[in-house]
Amino acid sequence: xxxxxxxxxxxxxxxxxxxxxxxxxxxxxxxxxxxxxxxxxxxxxxxxxxxxxxxxxxxxxxxxxxxxxxxxxxxxxxxxxxxxxxxxxxxxxxxxxxxxxxxxxxxxxxxxxxxxxxxxxxxxxxxxxxxxxxxxxxxxxxxxxxxxxxxxxxxxxxxxxxxxxxxxxxxxxxxxxxxxxxxxxxxxxxxxxxxxxxxxxxxxxxxxxxxxxxxxxxxxxxxxxxxxxxxxxxxxxxxxxxxxxxxxxxxxxxxxxxxxxxxxxxxxxxxxxxxxxxxxxxxxxxxxxxxxxxxxxxxxxxxxxxxxxxxxxxxxxx
Amino acid sequence: xxxxxxxxxxxxxxxxxxxxxxxxxxxxxxxxxxxxxxxxxxxxxxxxxxxxxxxxxxxxxxxxxxxxxxxxxxxxxxxxxxxxxxxxxxxxxxxxxxxxxxxxxxxxxxxxxxxxxxxxxxxxxxxxxxxxxxxxxxxxxxxxxxxxxxxxxxxxxxxxxxxxxxxxxxxxxxxxxxxxxxxxxxxxxxxxxxxxxxxxxxxxxxxxxxxxxxxxxxxxxxxxxxxxxxxxxxxxxxxxxxxxxxxxxxxxxxxxxxxxxxxxxxxxxxxxxxxxxxxxxxxxxxxxxxxxxxxxxxxxxxxxxxxxxxxxxxxxxx
DNA sequence: AGGATTTGTGCGTGCCGGTCACAGGGCGGG
DNA sequence: CCCGCCCTGTGACCGGCACGCACAAATCCT
Numbered sequence: 001x002x003x004x005x006x007x008x009x010x011x012x013x014x015x016x017x018x019x020x021x022x023x024x025x026x027x028x029x030x031x032x033x034x035x036x037x038x039x040x041x042x043x044x045x046x047x048x049x050x051x052x053x054x055x056x057x058x059x060x061x062x063x064x065x066x067x068x069x070x071x072x073x074x075x076x077x078x079x080x081x082x083x084x085x086x087x088x089x090x091x092x093x094x095x096x097x098x099x100x101x102x103x104x105x106x107x108x109x110x111x112x113x114x115x116x117x118x119x120x121x122x123x124x125x126x127x128x129x130x131x132x133x134x135x136x137x138x139x140x141x142x143x144x145x146x147x148x149x150x151x152x153x154x155x156x157x158x159x160x161x162x163x164x165x166x167x168x169x170x171x172x173x174x175x176x177x178x179x180x181x182x183x184x185x186x187x188x189x190x191x192x193x194x195x196x197x198x199x200x201x202x203x204x205x206x207x208x209x210x211x212x213x214x215x216x217x218x219x220x221x222x223x224x225x226x227x228x229x230x231x232x233x234x235x236x237x238x239x240x241x242x243x244x245x246x247x248x249x250x251x252x253x254x255x256x257x258x259x260x261x262x263x264x265x266x267x268x269x270x271x272x273x274x275x276x277x278x279x280x281x282x283x284x285x286x287x288x289x290x291x292x293x294x295x296x297x298x299x300x301x302x303x304x305x306x307x308x309x310x311x312x313x314x315x316x317x318x
Numbered sequence: 319x320x321x322x323x324x325x326x327x328x329x330x331x332x333x334x335x336x337x338x339x340x341x342x343x344x345x346x347x348x349x350x351x352x353x354x355x356x357x358x359x360x361x362x363x364x365x366x367x368x369x370x371x372x373x374x375x376x377x378x379x380x381x382x383x384x385x386x387x388x389x390x391x392x393x394x395x396x397x398x399x400x401x402x403x404x405x406x407x408x409x410x411x412x413x414x415x416x417x418x419x420x421x422x423x424x425x426x427x428x429x430x431x432x433x434x435x436x437x438x439x440x441x442x443x444x445x446x447x448x449x450x451x452x453x454x455x456x457x458x459x460x461x462x463x464x465x466x467x468x469x470x471x472x473x474x475x476x477x478x479x480x481x482x483x484x485x486x487x488x489x490x491x492x493x494x495x496x497x498x499x500x501x502x503x504x505x506x507x508x509x510x511x512x513x514x515x516x517x518x519x520x521x522x523x524x525x526x527x528x529x530x531x532x533x534x535x536x537x538x539x540x541x542x543x544x545x546x547x548x549x550x551x552x553x554x555x556x557x558x559x560x561x562x563x564x565x566x567x568x569x570x571x572x573x574x575x576x577x578x579x580x581x582x583x584x585x586x587x588x589x590x591x592x593x594x595x596x597x598x599x600x601x602x603x604x605x606x607x608x609x610x611x612x613x614x615x616x617x618x619x620x621x622x623x624x625x626x627x628x629x630x631x632x633x634x635x636x
Numbered sequence: 637a638g639g640a641t642t643t644g645t646g647c648g649t650g651c652c653g654g655t656c657a658c659a660g661g662g663c664g665g666g
Numbered sequence: 667c668c669c670g671c672c673c674t675g676t677g678a679c680c681g682g683c684a685c686g687c688a689c690a691a692a693t694c695c696t
Contacts, residue, residue: 003322004321005326006653008322021672031675033653035674035676036654039675047405048596052673054675055662056662057674061412080321080388084383087365210548217345278365280366280380321684337646348686350644350685351684351685353643354684370642370643371643372640
């Protein structure tokens with residue numbers, strides 16, 4: 001497999017610049033290399049392309065017609081590669097994103113309009129699904145997930161941390177009393193998950209000792225949003241991600257409980273994607289954008305019950 | 319200088335055939351080579367062109383646009399090379415031929431129509447000039463010359479041999495008598511050249527001894543044609559190439575003299591051209607054609623005064 | 637389930653294409 | 667007018683690249 005394009009490129013340069021030497025200088029190789037490349041080209045084609053005198057070169061009749069086509073092809077290759085190289089750095093194309101419903105509602109939807117405005121050539125497909133089933137195999141380029149997936153063939157970048165907070169409606173607390181320590185939860189109606197049972201083991205620290213407390217009540221659901229609504233309605237106590245209930249805490253519809261007993265109940269939200277040798281710009285830009293816009297949210301994790309930083313709702317566009 | 323076209327070709331074949339393996343089989347290389355070539359291509363472009371599963375390959379979005387351009391360019395290169403390769407074997411283009419006037423008149427002109435008919439894509443430029451001055455440097459592709467030029471950078475192929483014959487008109491002989499031996503020429507009016515003086519030394523063999531006899535008379539000219547016409551007119555004795563006087567010998571306008579004394583007065587007519595690594599087909603064909611059509615003329619050189627082979631005039635087209 | 641086929645990788649090696657050095661030949665300048 | 671610079675071409679040498687080989691992992695088919 002001879003290097004046709006290389007020989008053609010050298011030939012074109014030599015003709016354009018008028019001599020092998022100048023072409024060699026332009027390409028920082030030796031004149032010998034140019035001479036041999038053109039010679040190989042001629043041998044391969046079986047046609048003499050250049051009449052060489054010791055002082056100059058001149059196109060033969062065949063060389064002239066070949067040169068024109070050659071020039072066109074070389075330029076086409078060059079343009080093709082430059083186009084591709086340029087597009088490589090311009091995010092474009094269909095970007096398929098998958099996340100859970102709450103993360104989409106509270107974090108993604110508010111900032112996606114800005115993302116689309118910043119990268120007009122990106123076409124975004126957002127799908128929301130429960131966290132359990134969906135691998136990134138659900139034909140998505142990026143999944144916004146809780147906890148880095150154990151699948152080692154994936155790569156995860158942390159976007160922000162969040163806390164889970166035990167909360168209840170003031171109404172509920174007025175009726176059933178405020179639990180003073182974790183063990184008191186056994187006397188309360190705790191809203192539980194029916195699919196992700198591990199979420200019914202609430203982690204606490206008491207007297208310097210870490211433990212998990214199984215909770216139960218008279219209602220279970222498969223989605224945090226459901227428990228959230230029922231907690232606001234005063235049905236019981238729930239342990240919910242802080243970003244789900246920012247508004248309710250601010251407006252007093254929910255009240256945090258037992259805050260001193262689970263200071264480190266934090267988890268990360270990650271962008272998960274296939275690592276590939278040549279990462280499409282749209283994926284890199286999207287992940288960078290998520291971290292740029294949502295990374296500050298990490299600051300909220302330290303307990304600051306009195307202060308009230310900007311709510312994620314502030315991200316919403318008017 | 320990476321082998322762009324080679325990688326492109328492999329990429330196109332792999333996409334077209336649907337797998338690296340089939341492309342490898344088609345090109346009789348190993349799948350490893352295909353895989354590595356596509357990998358190099360992707361590295362160079364910084365873009366992933368193919369999604370590979372262990373069982374199949376699939377074009378990425380970037381790969382699709384690249385593939386189309388790639389296919390076009392590969393086909394263009396292929397077509398360009400095939401076109402050139404085909405044209406290489408089809409004689410075409412301007413063919414510049416130079417010869418002396420007598421050779422052109424007596425040998426070339428009769429057969430050139432057939433040559434042009436056989437090779438319609440050849441455009442023939444025939445120039446005639448005296449033999450002395452003109453090098454092949456007179457911007458001709460082929461020169462039809464007497465005697466292989468001493469310039470060693472040229473190549474010569476013999477087309478046919480000819481003889482020089484000492485002749486006179488019957489009228490002249492009737493008036494001045496027929497010379498019996500070379501020495502008798504001193505009493506005759508010998509028509510001589512004024513430029514190529516060497517032609518005034520006539521070679522003879524007498525009693526097994528070779529010698530040259532300087533001749534002279536009252537008229538000199540620079541062209542054999544001139545001497546020829548004057549000889550026919552009965553002005554004197556001339557030594558002329560046999561092909562110039564075939565008609566006159568046949569029709570009795572000239573009579574050969576002293577034939578037994580210069581049996582080997584022969585010279586060759588040669589096609590002279592620049593040897594080059596890739597000989598243009600038009601040159602090769604022309605020289606072959608000359609030998610094909612005129613080579614038989616060699617048979618005339620042995621003295622056959624009685625017989626009368628086909629005259630070169632027979633070559634003339636009706 | 638297991639064989640077969642496919643893609644990818646690590647290693648070794650052969651060869652292509654480069655540099656280097658030199659020859660030959662024109663054109664220009666001293 | 668001749669010397670010298672610069673041009674192209676060739677031969678020897680050699681280094682890096684690209685291929686083949688063997689193996690691994692994965693998936694499809696039987």
